[in-house]
Amino acid sequence: MPTLSKQTLNPRKLPKQTRSAATVSAILEATIQVLLREGKEKLTTTLVAQRAGVSVGTLYQYFPNKSALLREVLRRHLSEVAEAVNRVCQEQRGARPEAMGKALVRGFLAAKLRDVKTSAALYSVGSDVDGMKIARQVGARSSRAIETMLESASEPLAVDAGTAATMLYGVLSGVGRTLVESPERVSPGVREELEQMVCSYLRSLRVKNAR
Amino acid sequence: MPTLSKQTLNPRKLPKQTRSAATVSAILEATIQVLLREGKEKLTTTLVAQRAGVSVGTLYQYFPNKSALLREVLRRHLSEVAEAVNRVCQEQRGARPEAMGKALVRGFLAAKLRDVKTSAALYSVGSDVDGMKIARQVGARSSRAIETMLESASEPLAVDAGTAATMLYGVLSGVGRTLVESPERVSPGVREELEQMVCSYLRSLRVKNAR
DNA sequence: TGGTTAGATGAAGGAATCTTCAGGTTTGGA
DNA sequence: TCCAAACCTGAAGATTCCTTCATCTAACCA
Numbered sequence: 181m182p183t184l185s186k187q188t189l190n191p192r193k194l195p196k197q198t199r200s201a202a203t204v205s206a207i208l209e210a211t212i213q214v215l216l217r218e219g220k221e222k223l224t225t226t227l228v229a230q231r232a233g234v235s236v237g238t239l240y241q242y243f244p245n246k247s248a249l250l251r252e253v254l255r256r257h258l259s260e261v262a263e264a265v266n267r268v269c270q271e272q273r274g275a276r277p278e279a280m281g282k283a284l285v286r287g288f289l290a291a292k293l294r295d296v297k298t299s300a301a302l303y304s305v306g307s308d309v310d311g312m313k314i315a316r317q318v319g320a321r322s323s324r325a326i327e328t329m330l331e332s333a334s335e336p337l338a339v340d341a342g343t344a345a346t347m348l349y350g351v352l353s354g355v356g357r358t359l360v361e362s363p364e365r366v367s368p369g370v371r372e373e374l375e376q377m378v379c380s381y382l383r384s385l386r387v388k389n390a391r
Numbered sequence: 392m393p394t395l396s397k398q399t400l401n402p403r404k405l406p407k408q409t410r411s412a413a414t415v416s417a418i419l420e421a422t423i424q425v426l427l428r429e430g431k432e433k434l435t436t437t438l439v440a441q442r443a444g445v446s447v448g449t450l451y452q453y454f455p456n457k458s459a460l461l462r463e464v465l466r467r468h469l470s471e472v473a474e475a476v477n478r479v480c481q482e483q484r485g486a487r488p489e490a491m492g493k494a495l496v497r498g499f500l501a502a503k504l505r506d507v508k509t510s511a512a513l514y515s516v517g518s519d520v521d522g523m524k525i526a527r528q529v530g531a532r533s534s535r536a537i538e539t540m541l542e543s544a545s546e547p548l549a550v551d552a553g554t555a556a557t558m559l560y561g562v563l564s565g566v567g568r569t570l571v572e573s574p575e576r577v578s579p580g581v582r583e584e585l586e587q588m589v590c591s592y593l594r595s596l597r598v599k600n601a602r
Numbered sequence: 603t604g605g606t607t608a609g610a611t612g613a614a615g616g617a618a619t620c621t622t623c624a625g626g627t628t629t630g631g632a
Numbered sequence: 633t634c635c636a637a638a639c640c641t642g643a644a645g646a647t648t649c650c651t652t653c654a655t656c657t658a659a660c661c662a
Contacts, residue, residue: 199659200609220518224649226612235611240651304518307431312572339584346576347584354565361523365557373550373558377592384591410629411639435619437642446641451621 204242206232211253215301220308225249250309257302258318264291265322269329277333277386281378284326284348289371292356299360315353323349337385344385348378415453417443422464426512431519436460461520468513469529475502476533480540488544488597492589495537495559500582503567510571526564534560548596555596559589 210232214223225246229239243249268287272280292299305311327345330337337344355374359366421443425434436457440447454460479498483491503510516522538556541548548555566585570577 203609225651226649236651237612237653238610241609246650307515307518316573343580343584347581347588350566350569350576351562351588354567354569355561356565357568358561358565362527365561369554370558373554376595377558377562377588380591380595381588384587384594414639436621437619447621448623448642449640452639457620 200242203232203234203238207234207239207242207249208253208256211249212298212301215253215305216297220301220304223250223305247309250305251311251314254302254306254309254311255314255318257298258315261288261291262318262322264288266325269325272329273332274334277330277335277337277382278379280329280333281348281382282375284352285371285375285378288352288356289359289374292360293366296360296363296366300363303357303360319349319353336387337382338387339385344382347381351378411453414443414445414449417445418450418453418460419464419467422460423509423512426464426516427508431512431515434461434516458520461516462522462525465513465517465520465522466525466529468509469526472499472502473529473533475499477536480536483540484543485545488541488546488548488593489590491540491544492559492593493586495563496582496586496589499563499567500570500585503571504577507571507574507577511574514568514571530560530564547598548593549598550596555593558592562589 207228210228211223214228214231218227225239226236228249229236232239239249243252264287265284268283272283275283303311306315323345326348327341330341330344351374359370418439421439422434425439425442429438436450437447439460440450443450450460454463475498476495479494483494486494514522517526534556537559538552541552541555562585570581
């Protein structure tokens with residue numbers, strides 16, 4: 181097993197012409213394609229380059245190594261989900277806790293399950309590439325967004341928003357992962373149950389309710 | 392990246408003398424040691440054998456390949472957690488839903504977090520070894536155990552036990568994973584919040600409550 | 603149009619591991 | 633004590649991939 185050095189993920193060269201920008205996109209896209217079609221084990225830099233219609237050398241002009249390439253793909257995917265969460269949190273400012281919960285579940289699942297295959301494939305490379313670190317960085321943003329949203333709730337909560345936000349994000353990402361890895365479980369019913377769980381949790385946190 | 396063939400995980404040879412039984416244990420133990428000390432990337436069969444005090448050849452006498460070795464280690468770990476869940480489910484038969492939820496959270500987290508380092512290390516190898524498949528097999532047992540427990544609840548639930556069990560197990564394993572991968576989040580408070588969430592969910596499922 | 607820089611190429615070097623197997627050692631029973 | 637079965641050994645074969653770099657082509661600008 182080759183050492184996947186975890187050095188800088190900075191591109192070696194920044195695309196300055198439109199041509200190279202297209203090349204970078206093609207490489208990134210090809211990486212996902214190969215991941216889906218061939219699987220992580222057969223994902224070689226040569227094959228990715230080939231699928232992208234360029235030579236390996238070109239690939240290495242923009243990514244210092246295989247690891248960095250994979251990380252970049254992962255980072256982009258996670259960012260999309262984080263963006264969805266952020267959007268929801270913006271929209272729900274000042275709303276009632278239950279509405280927040282429901283919207284959060286909807287938004288998160290929609291983003292995460294939009295392309296289950298890709299999500300699953302990316303989880304599988306995560307462990308080779310310090311995916312945890314990336315997930316944590318990106319996740320921290322989402323967690324904070326949720327916290328801010330909760331603080332703006334029309335009804336105050338019995339615990340600090342940070343704790344509740346951590347729980348919510350933990351449940352979402354956890355269940356999300358479970359679903360992605362067991363696609364047979366994905367059904368409209370699951371979303372409803374998750375909403376039910378999140379909402380009843382938030383409801384139980386209303387100050388007037390004794391815990 | 393070598394192809395980790397996913398062939399049979401049957402040992403090539405069954406230990407017939409006490410000597411070899413000890414060897415197998417040593418190899419399994421060494422695998423975890425190496426995983427913890429060196430990390431997944433540096434985990435080579437030669438190194439494992441060395442740490443176990445035997446030669447590589449011996450290792451290959453009991454495990455057809457590296458992949459099978461890793462899978463066996465993973466399977467054992469997951470089984471321990473499943474056992475803990477089973478035990479809880481037995482104990483809580485006929486109890487009130489909230490008691491079940493609380494006990495489940497406690498039991499699951501205790502088992503999963505007993506050795507966080509090892510749990511984390513094993514998650515990291517999971518994706519190389521079809522860990523998903525193993526997790527699903529072992530998880531199915533737990534899920535069914537929870538279902539049976541819920542069916543025996545002293546108060547009936549508004550949804551079928553299977554759905555609720557799937558949700559509960561999903562949340563537990565999902566959050567469990569999140570915690571294992573972010574050890575800084577592990578705190579007594581998290582357990583309480585998780586109990587709160589699970590209990591309020593189960594409470595919301597009581598038939599007398601409108602959903 | 604000519605020069606300079608950005609971008610692309612791909613054969614080949616180099617580094618690692620996994621896995622085998624022919625042969626040596628230990629164990630346990632007759 | 634002696635033998636057959638069970639165990640163990642570890643050098644070396646066989647593969648596979650990552651990454652580099654000298655060289656070539658395309659694009660841009662004066």
